[in-house]
Amino acid sequence: MSEHRVNPNLGRLSYAQVNRDILATLGKPGKIYLGLLIFCLGLVAVGGYCWGQIIWKGVGVTNLNNPVGWGLLITTFVFWVGIGHAGTLISAILFLLRVPWRTAIFRAAETTTIFAVVTAGLFPLIHLGRVWAMYYILPYANGRQLWPNFRSPLVWDVLAISTYLTVSAIFFFVGLVPDIAAIRDRSKVSAVRWVWKILSLGWMGSTRQWKHYLAAYVLFAGLATPLVISVHSVVSWDFAMSVIPGWHTTIFAPYFVAGAILSGLAMVLTILIPLRAAFRIGHIIRLYHLEGMAKVLLFTSLIVGYAYATEFFIAWYSGNPFEIAIFKFRPTGHYAGIFWGMVTCNVVIPSLFFFKKVRTSLVGLLLVAIAVNFGMWFERFNIIVTSLSHDFLPHNWGSYWPSPVEWGILAGSFGWFFLLFLMFVKILPSISLAEVKESMPEGVKEDAA
């Protein structure tokens, strides 16, 4: 057992107890679970209906028009891509840094990543209107020798998001293999056992398997670390590569990455706190783990606050009248509510985590996390919509507010994300068995636990 990975905060748990308690989460669902599942399905139906309206009637059913051609749909795309950042941060970067509190929470964070990116990927397709034409942007071999323009940040975005989803999914599956083997070995129904046998790839935890597994896992983490930084940088370049005031700035890449990690951590906290209560796994996901996340959340919130201030400073310092105008418009124009909501939720409220009492209170953690979720959506809206509605020419200025169809799609995306997560927690373990055991002090017997 590597000493540096032992986490004394896991207390006196035995290996068998970890297996039993985590695999118990896969048991028969209760009424609250089924109720939530039906509620999420309802939201998905609403979202599906609204998307159907766009396909059937055209993008006219949204309120997108000149000058605001990117509205709620692109806002929500950037929001969900950001949510997908905490998973890889926790599973890859914190793994390489040997941070002990990641072990109990990284599976839930990785799952958040996969489902958030899957959800985000829908939005460019919805925004496209004619979704069947989406293949135009893919670099597929064709007889006419027509290729996408690889100098366009939109093409980079397609490559970055699809790479991120693929790599995250591989990383996620590889991490699951030893746990699937544990499910297989406990499974009593032969047909179900057969499925787990296939999915576990015949994993036995033999020396050969662990040797190559450990090597591959470090390499996955090493590959995923620059990827997590690059993905939201590329998303930020969708904006920064243009000349629109408020978008054309070099700070966007680090600003977006910090914001993405902030929102991702907030979403993971929002999911984990009810999850540990519902499955009664507070002895595995302890306050110690949640407090570690709260500290990183606070740190990223400070970076985001610094980026907000820097944007204003650079607008003033540049002497560029268009930049100055947009940065006067944001806090005082007709989207001022969104701007101040963003500052409050992303900078003011997270600073409560300076107080240990808030960091170690479940209610405090949950409320701050929910506030950040709202704040990060406001941030995306603030960046995208305010800049488009207030560009160079005053006669071109306009305003935009999403239509009911767009709000319906937003609600549907939350339903879709939580539906996937709810299904996941009843099919596969939402906490890694192998890594939690690895981080435990050894030799705790079942009777001592």
Added chain:
Amino acid sequence: MSSARHLLGFFDRASQVVAAVRALQDKKIVVTDVYSPVPNEEIVELVAGKRPSRVRYGTALGAISGICGGLGLALWTAGVWHLVVDGKPVFGLIPFVVVGFELTILLGAILNLIALLIFARLPHRGFPTNAYRPQFSDDRFGIWVTAEPSRAAEAKETLVSAGALEVQDVEPQTRQEARV
């Protein structure tokens, strides 16, 4: 060693497994395999040796193919029509680095997975081996020892003295296992 005896020792602590493997290796008794519910680098090094896993060659191959393929695709497709867009150079190396980077990561990760499957021999077609027990994914470690019949008692005693909870006889499943 076709008449060799195969013993399986059950342990509940990784440190005991390490001690047992060391003691067996000191006595030149063959440790065929160790089953563990958790990753443990010390056990891996003792049993499989200190030589690094060859998975990294697959990853490097994928990453190199990715950067060459990504840059090559972007440069080649830009050269098909030579269209100047927005006054930018047709062969813009800086934007093409993004394409090269993403494909480096993508192919690096895919070949990393393939190399893992190849070198770890997954999916394991012979699953489960006769020495594997379901407890090994739960709370037990297993040391599979192959010894000459004359040394089986010594091997068993070494396992027990290192803290084995139980020692069982196992039959090898394949000729390859029997040959060890």
